[in-house]
Amino acid sequence: xxxxxxxxxxxxxxxxxxxxxxxxxxxxxxxxxxxxxxxxxxxxxxxxxxxxxxxxxxxxxxxxxxxxxxxxxxxxxxxxxxxxxxxxxxxxxxxxxxxxxxxxxxxxxxxxxxxxxxxxxxxxxxxxxxxxxxxxxxxxxxxxxxxxxxxxxxxxxxxxxxxxxxxxxxxxxxxxxxxxxxxxxxxxxxxxxxxxxxxxxxxxxxxxxxxxxxxxxxxxxxxxxxxxxxxxxxxxxxxxxxxxxxxx
Numbered sequence: 001x002x003x004x005x006x007x008x009x010x011x012x013x014x015x016x017x018x019x020x021x022x023x024x025x026x027x028x029x030x031x032x033x034x035x036x037x038x039x040x041x042x043x044x045x046x047x048x049x050x051x052x053x054x055x056x057x058x059x060x061x062x063x064x065x066x067x068x069x070x071x072x073x074x075x076x077x078x079x080x081x082x083x084x085x086x087x088x089x090x091x092x093x094x095x096x097x098x099x100x101x102x103x104x105x106x107x108x109x110x111x112x113x114x115x116x117x118x119x120x121x122x123x124x125x126x127x128x129x130x131x132x133x134x135x136x137x138x139x140x141x142x143x144x145x146x147x148x149x150x151x152x153x154x155x156x157x158x159x160x161x162x163x164x165x166x167x168x169x170x171x172x173x174x175x176x177x178x179x180x181x182x183x184x185x186x187x188x189x190x191x192x193x194x195x196x197x198x199x200x201x202x203x204x205x206x207x208x209x210x211x212x213x214x215x216x217x218x219x220x221x222x223x224x225x226x227x228x229x230x231x232x233x234x235x236x237x238x239x240x241x242x243x244x245x246x247x248x
Contacts, residue, residue, distance in 0.1 A: 116156065
C-alpha cells in the first residue's frame with residue numbers, strides 16, 4: 001500500500017513498471033447541498049505483473065473505485081497514474097481512448113453482442129481503434145485460442161455456456177494487449193464449476209505476466225489473487241484477515 005508522503009513533499013512520479021498508482025484519491029457525489037464521500041483518501045500501488053483482488057461489501061466504495069481505476073470516472077481530488085501517465089483529470093475523449101487501448105474489461109454480465117460470433121465480439125475493441133479488418137480477425141482468433149476457444153470462434157453467445165461466454169469476454173479484454181485487465185465480479189453469473197474454470201484462466205494469465213485487478217464481494221474468489229485489498233467506508237485495508245472474515 002502506498003504511504004501518504006509528509007505534508008509539502010512533492011509527489012513521486014511512478015515508473016512504467018507501476019501500472020496503477022493512486023495517491024490520496026477522493027470521490028464526492030453532490031446533489032444540491034447534500035454530499036456523500038464514496039472514497040476518502042485512497043492510496044494504492046499495483047506493479048506490473050501483480051494479481052490483486054479488491055474486496056468489499058455493498059456500499060463500501062468498491063464500485064466507485066472500480067469506475068475510477070477503469071477510467072469510467074475521475075477523482076474529485078488526488079492523482080491516478082496508469083502505467084506512468086496521469087489520467088486523473090483527462091477529458092472524456094481522452095479517457096475513452098485510454099479505456100479502449102490500455103484497459104481490458106471483464107464484466108459480470110459478459111456484455112457480448114448476441115448477433116455476432118465469438119471472434120466478431122472479440123475484434124470489436126480493435127475496430128474502434130481503427131485496426132485494419134484482416135489484422136483484427138487474426139488477432140481475435142489468436143486471443144480466442146489463448147483462452148481455449150479455438151474451436152468455438154464461429155459460435156454466437158447463445159450457443160455457448162456461461163463459462164465459455166466469459167472466456168470470450170476475457171479474450172476481448174486481451175486482444176488490445178492492455179496494460180491492465182480489470183475484472184468486475186467476473187464469476188457472479190456463473191455456476192461453481194464455470195467460476196472455478198474462469199478463475200483458473202485468470203491464474204494462467206497472471207502466470208503469463210499479465211497485470212490483473214479483480215473486484216469482488218466474495219472472499220473465496222478474492223483468495224484466487226496473490227494480494228488482497230479490502231475496502232470499507234471508502235477506505236482501504238490490505239491483507240487484513242479480520243476484515244475478510246467480517247464480510248463473509
